[in-house]
Amino acid sequence: MRLLNRLLYFIPAAAIAALLLLLVVVDGHGCSATGVAVDPSNKARYDHFRIYRVLLENEEQVQLMQQLENRSDSYTFMGHARHTNQNLTIMVAPQKIAEMTDLMERFKIGGSVLLYNIQDLIDKEDSTVMPKKTSPEQFDWQHYFHLDTIHKWLDLQVSKHPSILQSIPLEASYEGNLLKGVKLSKKQGNTAVFVECGIHAREWISPAVCTYILNELLTSTDADIQDLAENFDWFFFPIVNPDGYKYTFEADRLWRKNRKPYGICRGVDLNRNFESDWNGIGASSDPCAYDFAGGSAASESETQVLQKFLKENAHTSRIKTYFSMHSFSQLIMFPYGYTADKVQNYDDLQTIGERGSEAIRRSHGKEYLSGAMIETIYPSSGDSVDWVFSECGVPVAFTFELRGPPDSTNMFILPAEEIVPTGEETLAAYVAMLKAARELGYYGSGETHKGEL
Numbered sequence: 001m002r003l004l005n006r007l008l009y010f011i012p013a014a015a016i017a018a019l020l021l022l023l024v025v026v027d028g029h030g031c032s033a034t035g036v037a038v039d040p041s042n043k044a045r046y047d048h049f050r051i052y053r054v055l056l057e058n059e060e061q062v063q064l065m066q067q068l069e070n071r072s073d074s075y076t077f078m079g080h081a082r083h084t085n086q087n088l089t090i091m092v093a094p095q096k097i098a099e100m101t102d103l104m105e106r107f108k109i110g111g112s113v114l115l116y117n118i119q120d121l122i123d124k125e126d127s128t129v130m131p132k133k134t135s136p137e138q139f140d141w142q143h144y145f146h147l148d149t150i151h152k153w154l155d156l157q158v159s160k161h162p163s164i165l166q167s168i169p170l171e172a173s174y175e176g177n178l179l180k181g182v183k184l185s186k187k188q189g190n191t192a193v194f195v196e197c198g199i200h201a202r203e204w205i206s207p208a209v210c211t212y213i214l215n216e217l218l219t220s221t222d223a224d225i226q227d228l229a230e231n232f233d234w235f236f237f238p239i240v241n242p243d244g245y246k247y248t249f250e251a252d253r254l255w256r257k258n259r260k261p262y263g264i265c266r267g268v269d270l271n272r273n274f275e276s277d278w279n280g281i282g283a284s285s286d287p288c289a290y291d292f293a294g295g296s297a298a299s300e301s302e303t304q305v306l307q308k309f310l311k312e313n314a315h316t317s318r319i320k321t322y323f324s325m326h327s328f329s330q331l332i333m334f335p336y337g338y339t340a341d342k343v344q345n346y347d348d349l350q351t352i353g354e355r356g357s358e359a360i361r362r363s364h365g366k367e368y369l370s371g372a373m374i375e376t377i378y379p380s381s382g383d384s385v386d387w388v389f390s391e392c393g394v395p396v397a398f399t400f401e402l403r404g405p406p407d408s409t410n411m412f413i414l415p416a417e418e419i420v421p422t423g424e425e426t427l428a429a430y431v432a433m434l435k436a437a438r439e440l441g442y443y444g445s446g447e448t449h450k451g452e453l
């Protein structure tokens, strides 16, 4: 009897030990460092997660929201509570909806629920996501595509247009994926435009618009677009955060950062990791935060290869224009993000940005606000556009926040049917902005005064 008791005690203990061993082994071979796909049943879910839009009207409300963000990861803030008269979008986990309702009542916070179930949007979007093994010949702008297909589509374009298109496979991300880019050049002596997309993983419209515009430059018969293709060189990097992008397809649709581990959390916000006022205002030193700036300036391999490439090519390839493509909020912004000091060519950039907004309005009637980054969205430091402007002397540098509007009910989950119109209006903005910058003397032959800020 005593022996039986011992056995009964021993068997569960042994089973637990074996299970623990199994978990360790599985984790060792799992998705952690190697980037192997997550089992679909383990994907992050957002059932009954809500999106709230609130207006902070007094200091007490601002402080309340700051405390809420610091104390609980059940509230995901888009931006941070900073000042009164500020609109703020917050994603709230279902178990906190009663608490949120109570807080809004007690502190008299005005606002509304923009969306009652984020998972519904993700499920709906699923039918517009093409399978991982989709061939590049099936590529289009009615669907969203995995990293592999986009990379193969770029290779296909290079093979179709060998005399004008060149592959630039930069190595490498933390998980060993390429930062794949292309250079389009039809003649000598052009200044160049650098288009950086997909630095934030969940902003799927960014890579989609990037490939749309590249395709238009390669195939359109429109005179304005042919002019751009002919008289500028173009660098396109559709996905500069490939590990994060992959992760949004395979594990968590709302992931933003790269995938490098930092203790119990993962990921650096690559658009806070550049060597420009690094880890200053609008960035976090907490590895679990969505805007974690990294272990040090340019700590991430993705940032390092981009900075190196831009340093080496800004002058030799005459990169005078830089577009960093994000979503959402419908903004066209120029430096700085980290200080209210005005850049030397503030008035010019204001004019160029406004021309972009006007072109977008004429295209499909969407309203895009234009201005310096710190004035239009929120303070940020260590971002690519501030860095490329300050450190590489690229004088025409803009960050786009594409569709939808600031009070969007889709956030980063823009329906695939909006890819083409978003691409069309963005290309119209490029046409207008490059024309304006050309008129202002930024692309003059030889080294102009304005091109050498």
Ligand SMILES: [Zn+2]
Pocket: 200, 203, 326, 327
């Ligand atoms: Zn972004």
